[in-house]
Structures are given as structure tokens and as C-alpha cells.
Amino acid sequence: MGTYIARRLALMPLLLLGVVTVVFVVSRTASVDPIASIVPERLLGNEEIVSAARARWGLDKSAPEQYALYIKNLAQGDMGTSFRTKQPVGSDIADKLPATLELTLAALAVAIVIGIPAGIAAAIKRDTWIDHTVRLFALVGSSLPVFWTGLILLYIFFTQLGIAPGPGRIDLRATPPNGVTGLYTVDAVLAGDFGQAWDALRHLMLPAFVLGWAVLGIIARMVRASMLEVLNQDYIRTARAKGLTGRQVIFTHALRNALIPTVTILGLSLAALLTGAVLTETVFAWPGLGSYAVESTRGLDLPAVMGVAIFGGAMFVIANLAIDISYGIIDPRIRVS
Amino acid sequence: MGALTTRSPQARIRKPKWMTLPVVLGGAVILFWVLTALTVQWWAPHDPISIVDTRLLGPSWDHPLGTDALGRDVLSRTLYGARASMPVAAGVIVSALLLGGVVGAVAGFFGGWVDSFLMRLTDMVMAFPPILLAMVIAATLGVGIRNAAIAMTLVWWPGYARLLRGQFMAVKSYDHVIAAESLGASQFRLMTKHILPIAFTPLLVVSTMDFGGVVLLAASLSFIGLGAVPPFPEWGSMISEGSRRFYDYWIALGPGIAILTVVLGANFIGDGIRDLLDPRTKS
Numbered sequence: 345m346g347t348y349i350a351r352r353l354a355l356m357p358l359l360l361l362g363v364v365t366v367v368f369v370v371s372r373t374a375s376v377d378p379i380a381s382i383v384p385e386r387l388l389g390n391e392e393i394v395s396a397a398r399a400r401w402g403l404d405k406s407a408p409e410q411y412a413l414y415i416k417n418l419a420q421g422d423m424g425t426s427f428r429t430k431q432p433v434g435s436d437i438a439d440k441l442p443a444t445l446e447l448t449l450a451a452l453a454v455a456i457v458i459g460i461p462a463g464i465a466a467a468i469k470r471d472t473w474i475d476h477t478v479r480l481f482a483l484v485g486s487s488l489p490v491f492w493t494g495l496i497l498l499y500i501f502f503t504q505l506g507i508a509p510g511p512g513r514i515d516l517r518a519t520p521p522n523g524v525t526g527l528y529t530v531d532a533v534l535a536g537d538f539g540q541a542w543d544a545l546r547h548l549m550l551p552a553f554v555l556g557w558a559v560l561g562i563i564a565r566m567v568r569a570s571m572l573e574v575l576n577q578d579y580i581r582t583a584r585a586k587g588l589t590g591r592q593v594i595f596t597h598a599l600r601n602a603l604i605p606t607v608t609i610l611g612l613s614l615a616a617l618l619t620g621a622v623l624t625e626t627v628f629a630w631p632g633l634g635s636y637a638v639e640s641t642r643g644l645d646l647p648a649v650m651g652v653a654i655f656g657g658a659m660f661v662i663a664n665l666a667i668d669i670s671y672g673i674i675d676p677r678i679r680v681s
Numbered sequence: 682m683g684a685l686t687t688r689s690p691q692a693r694i695r696k697p698k699w700m701t702l703p704v705v706l707g708g709a710v711i712l713f714w715v716l717t718a719l720t721v722q723w724w725a726p727h728d729p730i731s732i733v734d735t736r737l738l739g740p741s742w743d744h745p746l747g748t749d750a751l752g753r754d755v756l757s758r759t760l761y762g763a764r765a766s767m768p769v770a771a772g773v774i775v776s777a778l779l780l781g782g783v784v785g786a787v788a789g790f791f792g793g794w795v796d797s798f799l800m801r802l803t804d805m806v807m808a809f810p811p812i813l814l815a816m817v818i819a820a821t822l823g824v825g826i827r828n829a830a831i832a833m834t835l836v837w838w839p840g841y842a843r844l845l846r847g848q849f850m851a852v853k854s855y856d857h858v859i860a861a862e863s864l865g866a867s868q869f870r871l872m873t874k875h876i877l878p879i880a881f882t883p884l885l886v887v888s889t890m891d892f893g894g895v896v897l898l899a900a901s902l903s904f905i906g907l908g909a910v911p912p913f914p915e916w917g918s919m920i921s922e923g924s925r926r927f928y929d930y931w932i933a934l935g936p937g938i939a940i941l942t943v944v945l946g947a948n949f950i951g952d953g954i955r956d957l958l959d960p961r962t963k964s
Contacts (some may be wrong), residue, residue, distance in 0.1 A: 346702065364803035366825045367817060374821040391735060483952060487944035489897060491904045492920050492937035543866040553826045624900055638905050641820040653817045 348670055356665065363657035364418060374646070379403060381427050381644040403425075410627050423654070424647035428640060433651035434496050436636065439650025442526025443513060444632030446508045447555065449527075450548050455563050455613065460510055460606070462560075465603075468594060478568070482499065482561035490620045494627035503549065509547050511629035518543065551628040558620045566609040571602040602624025604675045611667040619654060631680045699957055708947025710942050711892075718763040727754035729914045737929050747749065747931035749922060751912075758914035759792040759935035765915040766943065767831050770895040774888050776834040781841030788842065789849025790872055800846070803839035811836045812901060819907040821950070829908040833898055848880035855879070870936055886954055893947030900928065901939050916940050 380393060382401060389392050398404040423433035459482075466478035480594065501508035511527055514520060516598025521540055529548060532541035537570065575598055576581065583593045625634035633652060640648035704771075727733045736752040738744055746755035788799040806814065818832035849872075852858065858875045866875070902908045903917025904924075911918065916936035923933025 358801075359804060362776055362801065363808050366814070368806050370814075370817050371821055374847055468763055479952075482943060483948050484941075486939055487893060487897075487946075487948050489900055489904070489917075489920070489937065489940045491901065491924070492940065495920065495924050496930070496937065499927070503928055549899060604734070606781060615810050617814040617899070622812055622816075623904065626905065637816060641816050646821075647816075649820060650771045653809065653813050656813045660810050664765050 346597070348672065352665055352668065356661065359661050360658055361415075363661065364369040364415065364654055365411075367653045370413060371451040371646055371650050372407055372410075373642075377645045378427070378644060381646075407679045414417070418654075423651040425556065426640070426648040426651075427646055428643050428645040428648060433647050437633065437647065437651060437655055440631065440633045440636045441652045443630055444621055444625070444634060446527040446548065447489045447514075447551055447615050447630055447632060448528065449622070450612075450626075451551035451555035451559060452617060454552050458556070459560040459563030460567050460603070463564040464571055464594070464599065464602075466564065466568045467571035474642070475568075478564060480570065482564040484560035484561075485557040485559075486616075489623075490554050490558050491623040491627045493622055494551065497550055497554060498627070503557065508550050513547055513630060514515070514540065514544050515547075551624050551630060554627075555624045556677065557628060559616050562609055562613045563606065566606050567602065573600065577601075604671075607667060607671050607674055613663050614660065614663055614667075618660065682811060697952055701956075702951055703949040704953035707946040707953070709750075710946030711933050711950070714763045714767055717760055718767040718913045721760045721763065724759045725760050729753065729758045730813050730854060730912045733783050737926070739843055739929075740931050746935040747929070749919075749932045750926055750929075753912075755919075755932060755935050758919060759916070759939050761914045762776060762916045762919065762936055762939055765826060765909055765913065766896050766940075768894055769826060769833075771839060773830050773833045773899070774891060776830075777837040778841055778884065779889055780834065781838035782845050782881070784838065785842035785845030785850055786872055786877065788878075789846035790868070790876070792850070794834040796846070799842070803842050804841045806836065809836075811898065814899065816907060817831065817903060819902055819953075824907055824910060826909045826913070829899065832902070832907075833895065836898075837895065841888065844887060845880060845884055848883060851874045852880045881954075886958065890947075890951030893944035893951065896940065896943050897949065 347380060361422065364508045378401075379397060383397050385395055390600050395404070404414070405427075414424070421434060423437070425431065426436055429436055454555065462478045462482070466475040469475050498508070498511065502510050509515070518540065521528055521531040521535050521537060521544075523534055525531055529541055529546035532538070532544055580593060581597055584590075588597075621632065621636035622637060624630065625632045625636050629635070633656070637652040637656075639645075640652065682687060690895035730753065732752040733754050734744060734748050734752050735752055736746040736748060738752075740747045744754050744756065746759060749758070784799050786802070790798040815829075815832045815836045819829050819905055820833055822831060853876060853926030861875050862871055869937065899908060900915075900917030900920070903915050904921045906918070909918050911922075916939050919936040920933045920940075923929070923936075926932055
């Protein structure tokens with residue numbers, strides 16, 4: 345186990361370099377000249393201004409030079425300057441990250457809180473209407489385009505029923521809470537402003553549900569399958585034979601082992617979560633990394649797009665490694681070997 | 682004698698194991714959309730691109746799904762949308778199978794540094810959340826449905842490469858392959874005639890299950906504005922138009938249901954296959 349972790353950790357910088365390289369290579373194949381998104385259209389004919397802009401943004405250098413420069417800057421934490429916001433991409437990302445974090449954590453909580461019990465229930469009541477309902481609900485969730493679900497739910501709960509707030513993180517007229525975490529719900533509670541905490545929570549509910557539903561299917565399916573496997577084991581039969589109640593068998597004997605493989609599925613749901621976040625944020629005007637990525641992509645803001653892609657890739661790599669390692673720690677069978 | 686006559690008539694005509702309600706239902710839905718994509722020009726109520734009525738009409742007898750912000754018939758546009766989504770999804774899966782298949786076959790067959798190099802390459806692509814990389818590629822290639830398809834292919838192949846590589850490594854050492862090799866079969870012949878036919882079945886299964894996911898990704902890219910270009914009817918971009926007209930829910934209703942049914946249909950089939958293959962869910 346120790347050598348496995350060491351090997352994975354050693355490979356990590358290489359993989360991260362790979363992430364940067366892929367993004368860099370892709371960005372160089374741009375069929376659209378990035379200068380078009382820097383210089384206003386009416387000035388594009390002006391040679392002097394265009395070449396000055398090229399020099400200013402380093403676009404006059406050769407590709408290998410640009411690559412070396414990009415890596416060097418990146419190593420110093422500098423991801424370049426956004427064409428669009430004229431801010432360092434790094435600080436843009438830092439600004440947007442908390443919103444995305446708040447949304448994805450809330451969605452993951454929704455997915456786990458509903459997904460795990462649903463998966464257990466489906467496995468215990470296998471082939472009954474409970475099982476079928478859970479599976480259908482889960483499958484519909486992973487088949488729904490989140491950007492459409494969000495729209496429809498906003499239409500129903502915001503425009504028609506008026507019981508949910510509109511898009512955004514908090515009331516438009518309110519000043520965001522000043523806090524260390526950047527998670528509005530947490531910051532508002534820390535500041536003791538429970539009215540605002542409630543407002544932030546209300547804004548969070550719909551997007552978190554939409555995104556959580558999309559991820560829930562993966563979790564419920566995995567829990568169900570692994571619960572079914574565990575319920576077939578000899579030690580479960582032994583537990584039943586020695587007279588334990590069904591509840592005891594399920595909760596003290598079966599559940600622990602059934603949940604182990606579910607940890608790995610967090611890795612898979614992470615991809616779904618990040619993908620869904622990009623789209624959910626767009627629908628709910630949620631000012632996070634997803635919206636930032638979409639706006640930058642539309643504006644062909646290369647440094648910003650590259651920065652977000654590299655950041656996203658790096659987070660994904662690190663999270664997957666953490667999940668693999670924790671899997672080894674949780675499951676004694678792996679820890680020993 | 683006894684053994685033969687004890688079999689009941691029902692046992693002999695028992696339906697095949699894969700034929701469950703969800704699989705049949707999913708198959709029917711997919712078939713509907715495939716047929717729609719092929720024949721819609723003969724029976725769609727209106728032209729999908731021309732303006733046929735007043736703009737923003739709610740659902741009515743003439744326009745069951747209303748008209749959009751330009752006065753085009755939403756139902757007709759939704760039906761025509763199958764012409765974008767179905768071929769794009771099929772095209773992406775086939776291209777990804779080819780690309781990933783070649784990479785996986787070469788890696789698994791030759792092993793050594795070729796294998797290491799190719800597998801590190803797949804690791805790099807798989808290091809990204811798919812939509813993020815697809816967005817970057819689609820954005821740099823320029824907006825358009827073909828470029829979006831290229832972007833999706835470039836994101837989608839690594840899974841297939843890994844799968845086929847594993848298969849090739851296993852089948853490579855089968856007796857019949859070694860026999861063919863000692864008879865002097867070329868490497869190309871070994872790969873295509875002796876290994877591939879055995880190795881590719883799991884790939885076929887997985888790629889079938891991926892269909893829904895690709896439809897969803899394609900619609901997502903279009904929704905962001907990186908896919909189909911207006912006025913071409915495409916489900917994702919239609920929903921994007923609908924999201925700009927918040928109170929006129931019907932603009933997004935049709936395309937959303939279309940995506941949901943296609944993806945759900947594909948996932949029903951995929952789930953059926955998974956149940957059939959997963960030993961854990963067998964009773």
C-alpha cells in the first residue's frame with residue numbers, strides 16, 4: 345500500500361505537466377486568431393496596433409517559447425491575464441471557486457443523502473415497486489439534461505408558484521456576506537446574520553437539487569449493486585441464522601461492507617458533478633467557475649479558458665488520487681496486501 | 682423420453698433473457714427517433730427554419746408545442762433536431778471506437794515502451810472532466826456542429842483504448858494466436874484476424890451504453906453555444922434559446938423532452954445490458 349501511494353504520488357507531477365501540455369497544444373490549434381478577441385474589430389486593420397498587441401500578450405513568440413514561458417509562469421502561480429476581465433486568471437479563479445464549491449458540495453450532499461438510502465432500500469426490497477421506483481428515479485436523473493431541468497424547475501417554482509427565489513446566489517439587492525470561506529451560507533451564519541443565511545440557502549436549494557439528482561443515479565446504483573452482493577455472503581446468512589433481526593443484519597453487518605466500493609464511485613460521480621456544475625451554473629446565473637469557463641469560451645479568452653481547464657484537470661487528478669488512497673485505507677483487504 | 686416430454690411448451694418459447702420491459706421500451710424510443718431522423722421531411726407539420734406564424738404563441742392545436750421567438754414551429758424543429766443529435770452521437774461513438782481501438786490494439790499488442798507511451802497519453806486526456814476539455818477543443822476549433830463532434834471524439838476515445846488494450850493483452854497469449862504466429866502470420870494479420878474478433882465484444886457493449894451520454898454531451902456543448910449554429914434546429918441550442926425567454930416555457934419543453942427520451946431510452950438498454958453482464962446483480 346505504501347509503495348502504491350508513493351508511486352501514484354511520484355507520477356502526479358508528470359500527469360499535471362501532461363494536463364498543462366494537452367491544454368497548451370489544444371489552445372495552439374485555434375483556428376481563430378486570439379488577437380481578434382483583444383483588439384477591437386475596427387482597429388484590426390491597423391498593423392501598428394495589432395503588432396503592438398501581439399508583443400504585449402506574447403503572441404509574437406514561437407510556440408515552444410510560449411510553452412516554456414507558460415510553464416515558467418505557472419510554476420510561479422501566474423496563469424496569465426484574462427483578455428476579457430483584464431485580471432490575473434489566478435485571482436479570477438480564486439474569486440469564482442467558492443461559489444462552485446458551495447454548489448457542488450451541496451449537490452453532493454443531496455446525492456448522498458438521497459442516493460445511499462435509496463440504493464439500500466432498492467437492494468433490500470429487490471424487484472418490488474420500491475426497487476423499480478428507485479431505479480427509474482435514478483436513471484431519469486442521469487438522463488436529464490441539467491440545463492433543461494434547471495430551467496423547468498425555475499419556471500415551476502419561481503415564475504409560476506413563486507416559492508423559490510430566482511437565479512443567483514443571494515437576493516439581488518443584498519450585499520454578499522463578508523467572510524473567510526466565500527461560501528455564502530457559511531459566511532452568513534458565521535456573521536450571525538441568519539436572515540441572509542436562509543436567503544443564501546433558499547437560492548442554493550434548486551441548483552443543488554438539480555445537480556444532485558444528476559449525480560444521485562450513479563451513487564444509488566452502486567450502493568444497490570454492492571448491497572446485493574454483500575447480502576449474498578455467507579456471514580450474512582450466519583448473522584440471520586443466529587437470530588439477529590433484519591435491521592441488525594442490514595445496519596451492523598451488511599452496510600459497512602457494502603459502502604466500501606461506493607467510495608470509488610465518488611471518483612466517477614466527481615466527473616458528472618463537475619460537468620453538471622458547468623451547465624447548472626449557466627442556467628442559474630451562478631457566478632462560479634463553470635459560468636466563468638463558459639463566458640471565457642464564448643469570448644475566446646484563451647488565457648482564462650486554459651487556466652480553468654488546467655485548474656479543473658488538476659483538481660480532478662488530485663481528487664481521484666485522494667479517493668484511490670482513501671479506498672485503500674478504508675478497505676482492510678487492500679490495506680493488508 | 683422422459684427428459685424430453687417434461688419440458689413445458691412455455692419453456693421452449695420462453696423469451697430471451699435480455700428482453701425486459703425497459704429494454705424493449707428503450708429500444709422502441711430509440712427506433713422512433715432514428716426513423717424520425719430518416720423520414721421527418723415527409724411528415725413534419727411545418728418547415729423547421731421558415732417563419733410560419735406569429736411569434737411566441739403558446740401551445741395550440743396548430744402548434745402543439747407553440748412557436749418560438751421568431752415564429753417557427755417548435756414541434757417541427759424538435760422533430761428535425763433528431764437529424765442533428767442522432768448522427769452526431771453515432772458518428773462520435775464510431776470515430777472514438779476507431780481512434781481508441783487503434784490506440785488500444787497497438788498498445789496491447791506491442792507492449793513495452795509503445796504501450797507506456799500510449800497509455801500515458803490516454804491518462805492525460807482522462808485527467809480532465811470531459812466537458813471542460815471538449816469546451817476548450819470546440820472553442821479553439823471554432824463554433825459548429827462538426828467541430829463539436831471532433832471535440833467530443835477527442836475526449837471520448839481513451840476509455841475505449843484502455844478497454845481494448847486489456848483485451849488484446851489477454852487474447853494475445855491464446856493458443857490459436859500463438860499457433861498462427863508460428864505459422865508465419867504477419868503482425869497485422871494477427872491483430873485483425875486472430876485477436877480483434879475475440880477482443881472487441883466488450884467494446885461493442887460499452888459503446889452502446891455510451892450513446893445516451895454522447896447525446897447529452899452534444900446537447901450540452903450546443904447549449905453553451907459551441908455546437909450547432911442557428912437557424913439549424915438542434916435540441917441543446919433550442920433550449921438555450923428557451924432559457925433566454927424565461928416565461929415562454931414551451932420553447933424549451935419539446936427539445937428537453939426529446940433529449941430526455943433519447944438518453945433515457947439508451948440508458949434503459951444500457952442498464953439491461955449491464956444487468957445481464959454484472960454477476961453481482963444476478964439472483
